[in-house]
Amino acid sequence: MSKEWLAHRIKAEEEGRRIGSVLQFCLGFSRRRLQVLTRTDGFRLNGKRAHLDRRVKEGDLLEVCVHQEEEGNLAPVAMDLKVLYEDADLLILDKPPGIEVHPPEQRARFRPTLAHGVAHYFAEKGIKARVRPLHRLDKDTTGICVFAKNAYAHQTLDRQLRDGTLQRGYLALLRGLPADPVGIIDEPIGRDPEHHMRRMVRDDGERAITRYRVVEVFEPPCRETEGRAGGTAELEPSLEPPLALAEVVLETGRTHQIRVHFSHRGTPLLGDRLYGGDSPRIGRQALHSAWVTLRQPRSGEAVKVTSDLPEDMACLIVGNEESHGGNNGTIAKAPETE
Structure with missing residues (x-):
């Protein structure tokens, strides 16, 4: 071996x-x-x-x-994987919406996850290793997902995650404008006793810290109404709240943390049915894991990986810009690493 x-x-x-x-x-x-x-x-x-x-x-x-070399721990399932970065220790993928990262510990029926796809990728490449996801993304959250190829890399990256060396940046479309364009949300999160899937801000929860800054603001287009007595159409202010594109950085990693924090502040993620952001404009929560910075486990060299916005979120932004004659805002980028 x-x-x-x-x-x-x-x-x-x-x-x-x-x-x-x-x-x-x-x-x-x-x-x-x-x-x-x-x-x-x-x-x-x-x-x-x-x-x-x-x-x-x-x-x-x-x-x-x-x-x-070790035996795999998951059944391989063939699927198209978008590889953003790979080396001897890391595999970083661009996760699509609608698929879980890895199976829960208990599952009544088998359902393929991204981890099963990684197991198939390893088998095709002749990599004899267990599948070790570093972190979890919600089923409908898109973007960067990090897998370690060995126990040493997983342990090293987990330590980087805990001490802040590894940082993750997200892009979120908010339904409404935060009170402050740049801020820190430091509110504990725990289970919602009235819903088995939902989390909520509660005093006895675990500490959760979310940093954010608003990158772009989109005012909703005016509504066209019928003119009086058959006259020309008139424009009235939209009843919809404005949208805010926010760059979000997590200092902790609680379940649904970004979704819970912004919902608690009155600006839920667009499309997030679970937390009050339901919208016909997008069929999922508008949340994308946009970048990650870390240190390569063996060499210590800085690694930065970015992921483009998925089509559904990008179309929303382009549509809003076109309805207002363009916008000079810029999409958030990963910070430079030393």
Whole structure:
């Protein structure tokens, strides 16, 4: 069974430390992962097997197994996948609407998910690995979805997600204008006792932080009404609220966080039936995962991936711009990474 190794040259400041300490505190391996590495001969010092208690010297070569062939954990299902980025550790896809990222732990009937499509992609490419999605997107949310190809990459990216090194940016069309064009929503989220799927802002919920800025505002077109006594048609203000295109960055990742926070503020996502934004103009919540920035798990190099707006959201924006003779706003972009 083939293995892939990460090579680490011991630095002067690491001299005298035990191998286990270097693996855990310098390379970021969890205690649980250290146990797996010990059972599977998953590390070596200067080309030889060693014990976790062995002390290292400057210039020593510590090699760690970051991946070995493993059996898949999902049935492969052929589907068209749009790959935005791929390397030895990462697979980043552009998720369409109408499909779940991965199956819930319990499911009465089998239903293909994006993860089943990744399992098929791995099988076609000869990649012997489990499917490890880093995060979840709601079924009808589109855009960037990150998968790790091995346990080391998944653990590293999960740590980046928790410490803020990995950032995710979304684009949302709001039904109405937020009170402030730039702001932070810091409101705890928990389950709605009156609806099994819905979440709500509640004092005993988990802390949830959402940062946003309004990128473009679209006033609704005027309504055309019949003129008096057969006269020419007249225009009246629309009864519809304006739309706001907002760039949203999550500092936490609660279920339905963006949808709950904006609904709580009185500006639900356009098309979001569950949270009060139902609209005939779009058949889903207008939410798109537009960019992600992270560090490559092995090299530490900055990786930035972006995804274009899907057709249904783009058409809404173009339609609003055309109805007002154009708009000089710009679509939000991922920040530059250092």
